[in-house]
Amino acid sequence: MRLGVLTGGGDCPGLNAVIRAVVRRAERSFGDEIVGFLDGWGGLVDDRSMPLNVQACRGLLPKGGTILGSSRTNPSAVDGGVEACQETLKRHGIDALIAIGGEDTLGMAHRLTDVGSPVIGVPKTIDNDLFATEFTFGFQTAVQIATDAIDRLHTTAESHHRVLVCEVMGRHAGWIAVYAGIAGGAAAVLVPERPFDLDALCKSLVARHDLGNYASIVVVAEGAAPAEGSLALVDGETDAFGHVRLGGIGAVLASEIEKRTGFETRATVLGHIQRGGTPTAFDRVLATRFGVAAVDAVHDGAFGTMVALQNGDIVRVPLAEAVGQLKTVDPALLEIADLFSA
Numbered sequence: 001m002r003l004g005v006l007t008g009g010g011d012c013p014g015l016n017a018v019i020r021a022v023v024r025r026a027e028r029s030f031g032d033e034i035v036g037f038l039d040g041w042g043g044l045v046d047d048r049s050m051p052l053n054v055q056a057c058r059g060l061l062p063k064g065g066t067i068l069g070s071s072r073t074n075p076s077a078v079d080g081g082v083e084a085c086q087e088t089l090k091r092h093g094i095d096a097l098i099a100i101g102g103e104d105t106l107g108m109a110h111r112l113t114d115v116g117s118p119v120i121g122v123p124k125t126i127d128n129d130l131f132a133t134e135f136t137f138g139f140q141t142a143v144q145i146a147t148d149a150i151d152r153l154h155t156t157a158e159s160h161h162r163v164l165v166c167e168v169m170g171r172h173a174g175w176i177a178v179y180a181g182i183a184g185g186a187a188a189v190l191v192p193e194r195p196f197d198l199d200a201l202c203k204s205l206v207a208r209h210d211l212g213n214y215a216s217i218v219v220v221a222e223g224a225a226p227a228e229g230s231l232a233l234v235d236g237e238t239d240a241f242g243h244v245r246l247g248g249i250g251a252v253l254a255s256e257i258e259k260r261t262g263f264e265t266r267a268t269v270l271g272h273i274q275r276g277g278t279p280t281a282f283d284r285v286l287a288t289r290f291g292v293a294a295v296d297a298v299h300d301g302a303f304g305t306m307v308a309l310q311n312g313d314i315v316r317v318p319l320a321e322a323v324g325q326l327k328t329v330d331p332a333l334l335e336i337a338d339l340f341s342a
Helices: 015-030 041-045 081-091 103-114 139-160 175-184 198-210 249-261 281-299 331-339
Strands: 002-007 033-037 049-052 096-101 119-123 163-168 188-190 216-221 233-238 244-246 265-269 305-310 313-318
Touching (some): 002 041, 015 281, 041 081, 096 103, 096 281, 103 119, 119 281, 139 163, 163 175, 163 249, 175 216, 188 198, 198 216, 216 249, 249 265
Parallel strands (some): 002 033, 002 096
Antiparallel strands (some): 033 049, 233 244, 305 313
């Protein structure tokens, strides 16, 4: 068979590990040929690609980013984009396409499946908010990076008796914030799932200081907002899938906390640091398992499905199920985080 593979959306640690696993499984186990399409769906729309083989993928396992490049190109937003994707697949003689990405990338994969193209999805989102899979690769690496940062922020906060706000990724779901907040001993964790009460937050911080805790770490997901309205938007720009660019809630929150409590408060935005660098061992293994399972799904003819992690096993779920809704943070985890807020 002749397989295509692409990586779409934001980059994250583990993408190269998936590509490596797809190529090795396809070439060594089935004798397949593999074509990598460049820069996500843009490579299909514009017909840009590169050949992939085992030799070309050596050394990729610990390497961050994606050798194929990525983008947020939405073929549905391009005149004739969906048809262009189909024509590119036909021109290259592609028998099946493996699309590695998040909700938007897999949503487009689902649309191509509906119009007759054979596609298998591999879940990728650093926010861990894709439904039907327990974890996505890159998430554990982001949590570890955020936890390491919080550990370092504690020393500065304690030395200067400050409140430090750490802004992490999380557009619609606060998985990184909750995991890193619990692991890093944060005084408060603010997530998109639950609008926060700014007055209550400030009273809690004052109470901590009154008890002798002269330093507090507040972890906030980029998509979090106070009950009275969002403060997270930098501007009104949107990407090809209609997502507003987020960021800035940390700085606004730090200013408000200092104003209302009188405590010196600073903000740290981790931003793309969470996406960069080498993946953790967990993410390398999960990405590898996903890549192997995706090729197996191709050879079983299980098109229109996504490989997923459930109860420790790699399973197949319909793409429609995977992109039908977001996976939000378990309220029980928020309760655990709240337990350490005083």
